[in-house]
Amino acid sequence: MKSDNVELDEMQNAYKKAVEQWIAAIRHEEVLASKNHSVAEIDQWEQAHFKEEEMRTKAKGAKGEYEAALRKKFFGF
Amino acid sequence: MHAAPTATGGKPNMDGGFSPVTAIIFFGVLAIGLLFIAYSLYDDVSTTGTAIKTWVPYLLLGVALFIALGFEFVNGFHDTANAVATVIYTHALPPVFAVIWSGCFNFLGVLLSSGAVAFGIVSLLPVELILQVGSSAGFAMVFALLIAAIVWNLGTWYLGLPASSSHTLIGSIIGVGLANQLMSVASGTSGVDWSQATKIGYSLLLSPLIGFVASALLFTVLKLVVRNKDLYSEPKGHKPPPAWIRGILVLTCTGVSFAHGSNDGQKGMGLIMLILIGTIPTTYALNRALPDSAMAAFTKTSHAAAAVVEAKAAGYDMLGDPRPAVTAYVAQHKLNEGTYPSLAALMREIAKEVEQYGSFAKIPVGTVGNTRNDMYLASEAIRNLAKDKENDLSPAEVATLNDYQKSLDASTKFIPLWVKVAVAIALGLGTMVGWKRIVVTVGEKIGKTHLTYGQGASAELVAAATIAAADMYGLPVSTTHVLASGVAGTMAANKSGLQMSTVRNLVMAWVLTLPCAILLAGSLYWIFSKVF
Numbered sequence: 001m002k003s004d005n006v007e008l009d010e011m012q013n014a015y016k017k018a019v020e021q022w023i024a025a026i027r028h029e030e031v032l033a034s035k036n037h038s039v040a041e042i043d044q045w046e047q048a049h050f051k052e053e054e055m056r057t058k059a060k061g062a063k064g065e066y067e068a069a070l071r072k073k074f075f076g077f
Numbered sequence: 078m079h080a081a082p083t084a085t086g087g088k089p090n091m092d093g094g095f096s097p098v099t100a101i102i103f104f105g106v107l108a109i110g111l112l113f114i115a116y117s118l119y120d121d122v123s124t125t126g127t128a129i130k131t132w133v134p135y136l137l138l139g140v141a142l143f144i145a146l147g148f149e150f151v152n153g154f155h156d157t158a159n160a161v162a163t164v165i166y167t168h169a170l171p172p173v174f175a176v177i178w179s180g181c182f183n184f185l186g187v188l189l190s191s192g193a194v195a196f197g198i199v200s201l202l203p204v205e206l207i208l209q210v211g212s213s214a215g216f217a218m219v220f221a222l223l224i225a226a227i228v229w230n231l232g233t234w235y236l237g238l239p240a241s242s243s244h245t246l247i248g249s250i251i252g253v254g255l256a257n258q259l260m261s262v263a264s265g266t267s268g269v270d271w272s273q274a275t276k277i278g279y280s281l282l283l284s285p286l287i288g289f290v291a292s293a294l295l296f297t298v299l300k301l302v303v304r305n306k307d308l309y310s311e312p313k314g315h316k317p318p319p320a321w322i323r324g325i326l327v328l329t330c331t332g333v334s335f336a337h338g339s340n341d342g343q344k345g346m347g348l349i350m351l352i353l354i355g356t357i358p359t360t361y362a363l364n365r366a367l368p369d370s371a372m373a374a375f376t377k378t379s380h381a382a383a384a385v386v387e388a389k390a391a392g393y394d395m396l397g398d399p400r401p402a403v404t405a406y407v408a409q410h411k412l413n414e415g416t417y418p419s420l421a422a423l424m425r426e427i428a429k430e431v432e433q434y435g436s437f438a439k440i441p442v443g444t445v446g447n448t449r450n451d452m453y454l455a456s457e458a459i460r461n462l463a464k465d466k467e468n469d470l471s472p473a474e475v476a477t478l479n480d481y482q483k484s485l486d487a488s489t490k491f492i493p494l495w496v497k498v499a500v501a502i503a504l505g506l507g508t509m510v511g512w513k514r515i516v517v518t519v520g521e522k523i524g525k526t527h528l529t530y531g532q533g534a535s536a537e538l539v540a541a542a543t544i545a546a547a548d549m550y551g552l553p554v555s556t557t558h559v560l561a562s563g564v565a566g567t568m569a570a571n572k573s574g575l576q577m578s579t580v581r582n583l584v585m586a587w588v589l590t591l592p593c594a595i596l597l598a599g600s601l602y603w604i605f606s607k608v609f
Contacts, residue, residue: 071521075165076315077172077513 008073011066018059025055099173103506110502114142117495125360125442137216138356144223145352146503148230149345152242153183153507155230156341159239159540159556160333161512162519163533163564168317169326176509179334184505186338187346192492194340195347201250201270202351203257204407204457208450210355217605218257219352222249225598229590237514237522238586241555244280246344247273248594256599260606276553277591284554285587288539288562293570296535300570308531309571318530325534329541333556336544338504345500346492353496354449359442362449364491367437375484379428382459382481385474386421395422400454407457412467420458427451427485437488449489456485519561522579524568532571536563558587 029048034041071077118138122129129135160182161175170178199207206218226242226249233240254269300309308322317323353361395402395418402419406412430448434440440448459482462468463475470478520528540560547554561583568575 071517074315075168075172075520077165077516 008066008069011062011069015059015062015066018055018062022052022055022059025052028052099177103509106502107506110499114495114499117493121360121493121495122357125365134356138352141216141219141352141356142349142499144220144227145345145349146499148223148227148348149342149500149503150507151227151230151234152341152345153180153504153509154511155234155242155515156337156557157508157512158515158519159337159560160330162516162560163528163537164326164330165516166312166520166528167322167326167530167533168312168315169323169533170330175330176512179330180505180508182331182334183338183342183508184501186335186340187342187501187504188338188497190339190343190346190497192343192346192490192497195343195350195492196486196490197347198246198250198344199347199351200457200460201247201254201273203254204404204454206253206257207351208404208454210351211358211446213609214257214606215355217602217609218253219348219355221256221602221605222246222253222598223348225249225252225594225601228597229594233586233590234511234514236582236586237518238582239515239519239557239561240583240586240590241280241557242341243344243555244277244587244590245594247277248591249598251591252595252598252600253602255595256602259599260603274591280553280555280558281587281591283552284543284558285562285584287543287554288536288559289566289569291542291566292536292539292563293566295539296531296567296570299531299535303531309529311527311529318534322530322534326537329537332541333537333544334508336548337556338501342497342500342504345504346496349496349500350490350492358446358449361493362445362489363437363440363452364488365438366491367488369436371484371487372431372436375488376428376432378477378481378484379424379431381477383421383424383428385470385477386417386424389417389469390421391417393418395419399423399426400451403454403458407454407461410461410465412462412465416458416462420455420462423451423455423458424481427455452485452489456482456489459485518579519564522576523561523564523583524571525574525576526568526571528564529571532564532567535567536560539563539566 025048029045029052032041032045032048034045157176157179160179161170161172164170164175165172169175202218202222206215209215210219226246229240229245229248230242251269251271251274258269305319308319312318318326350361393414395415399419399422402415403423406416406420427448430440430444430451431437459478462470463478463482468475524532537560540556540563543552543554543559544556546552565575565580
């Protein structure tokens with residue numbers, strides 16, 4: 001049971017970390033929103049969006065993994 | 078919770094913990110099933126003495142059988158949740174045991190079904206396509222409707238949405254009929270049974286209403302009558318519910334699985350028979366295993382029915398081929414002065430064909446397909462005639478015609494044991510894989526709180542009762558919709574709150590199933606009939 005919880009703890013931590021990274025990516029994207037409305041800055045801002053998407057997918061993946069582990073623990077599947 | 082296929086703690090999660098032993102049994106049964114199908118086909122073909130000139134029909138048969146059994150397999154895991162979701166989430170049975178249990182009862186449900194409903198689904202298809210199912214248009218029809226149904230079922234399963242498989246199949250059938258009608262405007266064939274679409278319309282309104290209201294009521298009554306707090310709180314650990322609730326849940330799970338096998342298995346059987354008749358009519362067009370006593374019964378009912386129809390023909394005779402007029406009546410359900418005379422002529426021809434050889438087994442291989450078509454046509458015409466308000470027949474006359482129809486059906490609407498076994502294996506094994514996605518939706522994503530023992534029992538009991546009521550009173554309801562709405566109903570009655578995004582997706586999938594299946598099957602039919 002204890003080793004189960006260690007694994008769950010790890011997954012929960014991975015999930016929390018992924019969410020933090022995702023939040024950071026959102027903030028980063030927001031910061032890059034062009035002050036001067038220039039094309040070069042917009043390019044960077046758009047680029048940051050893809051990074052944010054990637055982080056979101058990662059966070060969702062970690063969440064799914066943690067949820068699946070919890071389901072396995074409670075319901076056996 | 079998201080049902081992503083993930084590794085749990087580094088261990089592979091084989092979709093519900095399939096152990097190596099389970100996997101060996103699974104693939105073992107699959108292999109035995111395939112061998113059994115191959116042997117039975119070989120045996121059937123060699124007993125009829127058909128000379129194998131080309132392998133093309135057998136190749137086509139292989140592909141068609143693969144798709145038809147694939148449809149049953151997908152149907153199996155698409156609908157597992159109806160039987161097991163509440164059982165798993167209330168810890169009444171462990172998950173893997175529950176799906177294997179459900180799979181076994183699906184298997185039994187198919188094997189013990191009468192096969193009587195199997196041809197009901199076939200008779201919804203355009204009659205002119207059934208009569209020439211071996212033609213390219215016939216194959217386009219079978220492939221289009223099966224593939225469309227598989228695609229929609231797989232799609233909704235992938236998204237974890239419990240939508241009705243029956244609505245999907247009927248939508249596909251309507252789609253093929255509609256496309257057939259649109260593509261042959263000149264011949265004026267009518268291929269769409271719109272009453273089926275209306276029934277689905279009612280089902281869309283009725284099922285959620287019955288599921289939601291009845292489950293909510295049952296749950297409220299249960300709460301008032303049985304004042305046991307444990308029933309209405311989240312299950313603790315792996316503790317199973319009290320014995321009587323557990324009993325109800327296991328019993329309803331068993332019943333729902335059995336009924337599903339019986340109903341959905343028969344749909345597959347009907348379609349497989351259509352494929353067999355199309356590819357190797359010499360072997361499967363007529364039931365050659367009928368005993369001679371059936372022959373005597375056929376002759377007797379045939380003469381009695383002929384007397385009834387001849388009398389209605391009022392001395393008019395039919396010159397030339399009676400088949401187009403009878404086909405037109407079956408397609409359009411419009412009785413005119415030519416219907417009775419042409420039906421009488423068709424019946425005379427059938428009697429002549431059959432009596433000439435003395436037994437169904439002796440009808441030569443070359444003519445068996447035509448005899449079958451004539452019998453099928455007469456049977457369908459009589460089935461429609463008996464329901465026709467303008468038929469001008471007394472109840473006794475209708476009974477005579479029904480007897481004749483029954484003896485016709487005994488020789489045309491039969492299902493060999495191996496077809497039942499094949500469908501039973503496909504559906505049974507299908508039930509045991511991939512069930513997780515939809516089970517998770519029903520168990521975790523509809524309500525905001527965990528499903529309690531009381532909620533699970535109320536929703537499942539209503540779903541099981543609906544199947545029984547639908548059988549008895551012919552109610553157009555979908556088990557899948559009733560169960561999902563039932564869970565929602567108990568959540569509402571418990572003031573637990575609903576996850577609106579799931580509810581919205583569910584309703585959208587339910588409403589879209591019919592039009593999407595129609596569109597998919599129609600487009601596929603159009604493409605296939607251009608390609609083949």
